[in-house]
Amino acid sequence: MKPRKYILVFFIGFFLLAIFSYGQKQKDSLSVINDINTLNFNYSQSINKNPLKSLSYAKEAFSFFEETESNALKFKVATNYITALFINGRYKDALLILNDIEFLEVEEKSKALYFTLRGLVENDLNYISQAEESYKKALKLYIKLKDKDNEFTILNNLGLLYNNIGDYKRSLELYLNCYDIINDLKVKVDRYKYYMNIGTVSYNLNDYNDAIESFTNALNEATNNNNTFRVFRAQEKMAQTHVDLNKLDIAIEHYNDALLGYRQLGLKKEECTMLLHLGDIHYLKNDKNIAFNNYSKAQQIASKYAFLQEGYRASLNLAIYYKEQSKFNEARLFYRKVINNESHIVNLNVLKDAYKGLYEIEKQNRNTLLSLAYLESYLKYDNDIKEIQLITQKEQTQVQYSLKQKERDLEKLEIDFALNDLKLKNKQQQFQGLIILSALILLVLILILRSYIQNKKAQKLLSQRNEKINSQNEKLVLINKEIKAQRKELHGLNKIKDQLLSIIAHDVKSPMTDLYNLLFILRHNLNTIHKDELKKNLAVIESSTSNLLNLLNNLLNWTISQSSGVKVKKSNLSLIDLINTNLKLIESSIVAKELVVNFSPDVKLNFIKSDLNIVDFALRNILSNAVKFTNKKGTINVEIIKSLNGLTEIKIADSGIGFNEDIHNLLIKNTERVPAALGTNAEKGYGIGLSLCKKMLAEIDSQIIYEKNEPSGSIFILQLNPLN
Template sequence: MHRIIVWLLVLGVSIPLWGQSVKTDSLHIVVMGATGAMQKVDALNNLADAYRFKNTDSTISIGTKALLLAKRNEYVKGEIIGLYNIGNGYLSQGDYHRTLSYLLRALGIAEEHENDSVQAMILNSVGTVYMKTEKLDQALYYYEKAKLLVEKQKDQFLLAKILGNIGNIYWAQKKILESLHYKQESLTISRENNDLIGVATELYNIGLIYLQQNRHDYALTFYKESYSLSERLEDKEGLAFCSFDMGEIYLHQKDYKTSLVYIDKGLDQAKKLKSKNLVYRGYDLLFQLYEKQKDYAKALSYHKLATATKDSVFSLEREKVLKEVQTDYDLNKKQKEIDLLYKDKTMQDAQLHSQSIQQNILIFGLTLIAVVALLFWINMQSRKKINMLLEQENELVRLQKEEIFNQKQEIADQNQKLEALNVTKDKLFSIISHDLRSPLNTLQSMLEIVRDGILSEEETVEITGLLYKKVRHTSDLLDNLLNWAKSQMEGIRIHQENVNLQELIQSNVDLFLPQALEKKIVLENNVLMPVHVNADKNMLLLVIRNLLNNAIKFTTAQGCVRISAEIQSEKVVVCVQDTGVGIDSDRIDKLFKVQSLFTTYGTSNEKGTGLGLLLCKDFVEKNGGDIWVKSSINQGSRFYFSVPLYVQLREISSFTMAS
């Protein structure tokens, strides 16, 4: 069972271990003893859930009874759980279309009545449907919604299960780092709640991930801890699987002595379990071990034992088939005896028929009544089935209407985006026609004066300085224009990587130091230690450059510009602070909106386009962060932005082993 549970969890299947211990016989007694309608609905739903892994047809049938009874008595929670059970029944049968139909109906009623606890269970099942149909992004969406609800309710057992499912999604997407992160969270919660079975299972799962990555040392660490827990739980099957897996790893590492110890332990547990399949695996591993050691005598001996065990497994299967054939034969024999007795009884009835006409008339009347009752019952069942089919069809129509409405909403959203793009286009043409053409005309005039040689050497030096400032401003303007245009046309591809934020900030500080000295401004870098973030390096470089340029631009002489960074949870928050002129509250709301694009001259009449902050906002959000500002007139400004902290795989693994 241990091995089966592990593989099902890797595939994203949710298994309620507690459900296997529920006795359906006792639940049938509870249903029969229920007095009130609501009590009977709850009992029927519990019975339907208990049959889920035994007989899915019973789950659907009993869930339907609970649903109809709940509707007649206006018992909303019972109706939701009934739909949920029917959906899970179809889920186990692989009928995903019907599964979604019932689960989404249950979810709609639960949302309408704000029943968060039931919503989380339903969302988890919906995520499993999409997982089974390999729609991983949609599965992740529903798992994340379920996770948010469960975190509010503080249902730790369900939270651990959902986190494990999210880890499975990332593993299927080959995102090992994210998968290990969620597996670790699930493991931590199971530890905190003393859920030893959950802990042992997740430890084995993490070990299995590392094993499939051929990271044997990490895999051994988790296998050993899972093995230790299996010993505490007296789980012989878990001990056997852990022992065999560890023995196989040591066999690959050519540590034959240690490999032999673990294979022998696993074989001992397999024999205690009397599991011929596990015994066969142990003999086969010993055969491989001695073959690699070139001890061909022992290798041959264990090969014969493995073959014999495998043959005995097939013999048991054949014996089972023979027993079933013998059972069928005995049943047929008994049926013939019954038929013979029935024939004798018919003859006796024929003799009695001549003796008692009244009795035959009575029997005929009773038979006729029974036939009429049977026809009436068949008609009722047919009507019920027709009504159920009509309900399902109505639900499909409702879902189609919702889909049409969503498509209309999507078209409306696209129209809004097109309007916003038109506004952006107009703004860009305005900037190009005025703010770009004007400095180019000025540059042309200055260059004509220099070319004609009518200036003195001192005037030439002054004009050259002005030319440098104009060229630098025009270059910055072109950079921002090009980056903004590419961003709006979705031409920028994000390449997130491990970026040393300290080095990036220092390179920008060095770049703007001459500009700061020219305005007699102190430029400080307070990021003194390496800080690693997960971001696109070029985008991050542009954000820091624009914020530092703005800070120097709006700070007066003898002022100060500081840049600092702080780690907050899983993000790094960067702050660019200046002692400049500040921003009034009316303009703060317009800083990051393309519809209100504007520019302001700096303290030395530096000119901009207003595109810099829009680029900063766009690039920060594309990297998974936020940007905001705090400022007031003559009190300076503080621009903040956040980026994700870079977490190395080795750090997660170290934390996992330490915990």
């Protein structure tokens, strides 16, 4: 293989490698997004049915977090993972990820979701003040966004938070606020969420019958949709309400169902909570041995998985059991487990009952000073609890009024639901009627068409002879047209062949001859030529080769455009990458002329949807001309700008010798070639580059604009119209 062929193969290979690398990068990015979307879909399908399985999907999707460029997608995979961790009781892991994405730039709706999740996690970690602050931030954003559904949920969560720490006054105020926005709720699709929220508020306002009705509706919704996790949540709420209605056997049945369900799903915290509730009910039924077994199992789970608040409750209940059995040493041990963690206990009633039990034990054992100390702590917590539970007469009146208002609101909502169902049925009946009417119309049309076809058959039999004659005539006409078209095509091909041979004979032969002569001289005088002179001649060879390669590319594209036409393939282009790649291709000519090339790209204008080959071809020709017609140590400025009409432009300004009016004629009129001109280092031009650029750019509704550069040089503007 000759040296020039090696050079040609090298440049073609480099160009193909660049195209492949860019395409592979785009393909990898799309592959990551597709993987994330698939995992997110699997997560959403399993979150309410199999929390452990949903955790594995969310974790795998989160593994792409760093590879994802979109903040919205980063936030989506992170919050899905946080939700799955929260449901599976891994609160500290969830809090770590919440801290990592705290400053991720997202829209306000996503920020509100972030604070909601943070409040839920902090609440279960017993960071009460932090959870309260997070809930308040979420509530403020939901009010601003006029999102009544989530505003209702946050008010409910805050009410539960205050209720759990014994602040019933503030809890009651929030539950009353919930009823102010019941009629504005839009959660019609997720009926489960709606019924659970209404039931919770009804329960906390002691309206147990309405609570049971709402929780039953929620249970039915979850069962119909096969949402296992939601089924157990609803059963837990129903059991809790039946306890307050003193229907203990029904409550035990629901709690046992929820216990078995949570155990199957591997949700240890929920399993521990169910055991505590079952222990409390069996204690009320005087089945104290069964209660003791439940408390002991809950204590073991709480100790193993560090469920602190549940562990304190289990310890208190075990202490009460041992105290009633007169096993005071065992009782003291569990009571002290509670009071030794006094600063970490959220529910003041737990501490009050612990000090009361210790006081009664020490009083019975006549430890007067110690029993008085325990009595003092018991009275202190008793007074604190009474103070925060105090509700004024006015507030009690407000509760009664709100309960009546609630009943009217719920009746109105049920009427609205019934009306919506009726409207849906009417629409279905209208649709069925429309189908029947359409079928009748179609039947009539078929009968008419059948009659029309029969008449046509009779006419067809009469006209078959004439059609045969006409068919023969038409075949002769078509054959004649094909002959003319082939003659015209052959004439065009001969013209293209003559033009191509002419260009090769005059424009390729001459530079190849010069290149051959220069290589001949170098080979025969290699030992006598100075190193600097050798470098200079090699630079000339490299520049000539690059120029010749550019000509061959132009000839190839010109031949394609003349024969088969230009085929447009749109894709997302990086203009910065294209400019840098083409500057690299002509680097030897730039270095040989000691040119200064200034290119400070604006990343905001980087990407555009267009045809890669056409834009790359036009850009390469303009940059090559700028180098060719710029004097030694000259300057070339390249920039990406936005035109007044909103189009993206690549502006290339050089300090060279400029062009004559032929360039204007080429760019404005339909001139095929301009007279060839020598570059500043006697580089030859071939007169087809700009005309071919103009023709190819017209295929993508783009153009080249030429301006004179003062005091000397040229400005070529590649104006690109993005493809839709």
